Structure formats: C-alpha cells, structure tokens
Amino acid sequence: QQPTLVAGAMARQSHRRERSLRVLSALPALVLVFWVCSATLSWVAPWPQQQDQITPGVAVATTRRSTRHGSRVAMFARGGGEDLRAYAESLEVPADYSGPVYSGPGSVDDAFVDGLLAMYKEQGRLPMKFAYLMTLDVLDLLKAEKTLEKVAVPDGTKINVIGDLHGQFFDFVHMLDEVSGRPSTENPFLFNGDFVDRGVWSVEVLLCIFAFKLQNPGHVHLNRGNHESEMTNYQYGFANEVEVKYEKKLMPLFSETFRYLPLATVLEDQVFVSHAGLPGPENRIWEEWFQKAPDEAAGVLMRDKQVTLDEIAATDRVVEPNPMEAPLVIDMLWSDPKGAAGYGPSTRVPMVYTFGPDVVAKFLEANNLKYIIRSHETKSQGHQETVKGLYTVFSAPNYIDRSGNLAAVAVVTNKGGSLEPEFKQFKHQPHPDIPSGAYMPGKSLAPAKS
Secondary structure: OHHHHHHHHHHHHHHHHHHHHHHHHOHHHHHHHHHHHOOOOOOOOEOOOOOOOOOHHHHHHHHHHHHHHHHHHHHHHOOOOHHHHHHHHOOOEEEEOOOOOOOHHEEEEEEEEHHOOOHHHOOOOOOOHHHHHHHHHHHHHHHHOEEEEEEEOOOOOOEEOOOOOOOHHHHHHHHHHHHHHHOOOOOOOEEEEOOOOOOOOOHHHHHHHHHHHHHHOEEEOOOOOOOHHHHHHHOOOOOHHHHHOOOOHHHHHHHHHHOOOOEEEEOOOOOOEEEEOOOOOOOOOOOOOHHHEEEHHHHOOOOOOOOOHHHHHHOOOOOOOOOOHHHHHHHHOOEEOOOOOOOOEEOOOOEEEEEOOOHHHHHHHHOOOEEEEEEOOOOOEEEEEEEEEEEEEEEOOOOHHHHOOOOOEEEEEOOOOEEEEEEEEEEOOOOOOOOOOOEEEEEEEOOOOO
C-alpha cells in the first residue's frame, strides 16, 4: 500500500511539473496582460495578521497620477538637474520661518539636525525650497553609489541596522535619543528601507534621513524597501502627504530618488543586508494550484545556479518593481523566508516567492557570507532569527497604531574579525492624535480628488 501511495504522489508531482513547464513559454504574455490590466501588481507590506490588498482600479488611477509629471521630472533629475534646481532656487522661504536653513550639504551640521528634529516635534515644516534642494543633493549622492554597496566594519567598530520605520516620527526620534544614538562617523547607520507610508510623518522621517545622509554620506547607508516605489506610495499615503504638505510636483522627484537607492549592502564581506530577502527561483512560473499546495510547489520552483554578489551588483536598480522586467528587484524588495525547504508562493501577490532555510544556506555558502539581516515583516519582539542564518529586524513599534509589537535595532559589532549581531528593543511612544494611514486615499487627511 505505501509504495502505491508514494508512486501516486510522485506521479501527481511529475504531472504538475510537466504542466508547469508547458505553460512556462506562455507565462510572460499572460503576466504582461495581467500587469497591463492592473497597471502594475501592487507590492504591499504585511499587516500583523493579514496582508493588504489593492484593487486594479486603484492601481490604474495611481499609475495615471504618478506618471503625469514623472517622465519630465525624472528626465531633469537624471540628466538635466539644473531645471529642477533652478525651480527650487526660485522658491521663497516664508518670512516668518525660523528653523534650520539649508544651503548645501555643508550646511547640515549637528545644529541643523537639532533644529530639524526640534521643529518636527512641534509639527513645524521645512520650507519647500529646502525639501527640493536636499532631495536633489541626496539624489546626486545616490547616483554615485552601486546596486550592491560594500561597507567596511573594522575590528572594534559597529554599525546600526534599522528596519522599517513607516513614517512613525515620534518613535523614530525616541530610537535616536534613547536606543541607537544619532548617526555619526563613530556611529554609522544602515537604514534598511520602508522609511515612508502609512505613518503620517513620513515626510519628516524621510527628510531627517536625508539630512543624516548629507551630513555623513560615508557613514549613513540606505537600502531600498518595497515602500520606496510609486505603487505603494500612491496607495499607502506618502504621495498624498507630499501633496498636502508641499505640492504634487515634488513626488516624482522623491520617486526618482527612491529608484537610485541600493538594493543590498554587504558588511565587511560577511553580512548580507537587504530589505526583504533573496533571489527567487530560476523558472519564475506561477500556477493557481501553488497556493493550495505550497509544499508541492517547492518541487517545481527550482534554482540550480546560485546568484552571486557580482550578479546582484550588475542589476539595473533604477526601475519600478515589475516581476517580468526586473525579477531580482522584486526579490530584494518583496520576498519572505519560510520554515519549509525550497521556494514557495508568497501569499502577498502573484510572482512573489518565499524561500526556505536551504535556500539561505546555499546563498551564504556560494557567496562566502556569514548571515543575512533583512526587515519587511512585523515581529512581536522587534527581531527574530526567522530561519538559521537569517535575522529579521523591524523598527516601527506598535505598527499602524494597533499591532502592539516591540521594535528593535540591530547593532552589528566586529569582535576580533567576526561580525556579531545584538538587538536593542524599544517601545512605541505617545504622538499627536492623528491615526496611522490618515493620508491614504479616502482617509481623513487625503486631499480632495481634483
């Protein structure tokens, strides 16, 4: 009886593998049709117990809004920045403004940062002129960086790895004051994506991070997260927040800056840090039955040749996420680890994959790495060794004002030549009575539709 059952199971799996391979050639066209119909797949981070969903209608409207000024602004930002810079220089600073004054990267010192944080605590606003100029200068810095950055952590030194922040400014300030300290040459930082969206002080968090980057460009490092993309920004509040606090024209410049963010960072040739995870299967197929039988899907979704760090470094990062055109970008921004071996289907949206402990082990061995740090998922304690050799760190406590989770910072210290992680936890802090998500479409602070 048992051999019969095993043979039957093997036959079913073989049949599914054959069927998967038969549809492989037709898959790009099918996915492209789906992509066009929905404007683009929506890539959204998980809520504590469920995953966000997005409707095709919202995605279409989002794409139309996001591309209205985008091509022109992106053109200026990439090759003709003088146009936007001239526009920014022409803007007036309000006569009653008394906060920090930005006049180039050299003007960002400790006093500037002190003034910026103090102003934001009082719900003040940086003049739009300075927001434009700071973003343009950060964009110039990011253009000189690579898709995969390598950062030295010499013996006896450390670096702070910060997980998702999601615009929770008052928790962010508490972290800086009481947990991690502020970035400096002696206290370097790696912000691991998802700076914005949902939290209603995303502009403030982002401009503080930009100030830190301008002050210490060689000691403040940034990775891109899935919420540094147009689709999520227009769906989850950041684009509306920018419009309310500044103007629509600024959002495409933020989007262009996000596209230049590195996808991953390697610390001291030992630790791989990306926002979400690892390269997905080589045969990027997707079938309806995957969700119903994820363990069997692992027998179909394969990777025989390991992706190297050099291949990641050679990836064009200056794109919006698209699973057919930029699969590795999707993987770096969206994938998740799982307990079972092999690859599996993500429960987020089609064409996003999960990966097991064996995938982690093979990637580490192929690239002579010690372990991985990623973010992307809420953890009740703020951090977790999710699978062997892979740590998750999440730095937004009480996420969306109702998760109840702690947050954490990963402090990675070089002890005798070996990078060792330590996690510092912190709790959420009181903030003005504005609910998370208030700038999302249809919510209380969203601008009226024109």
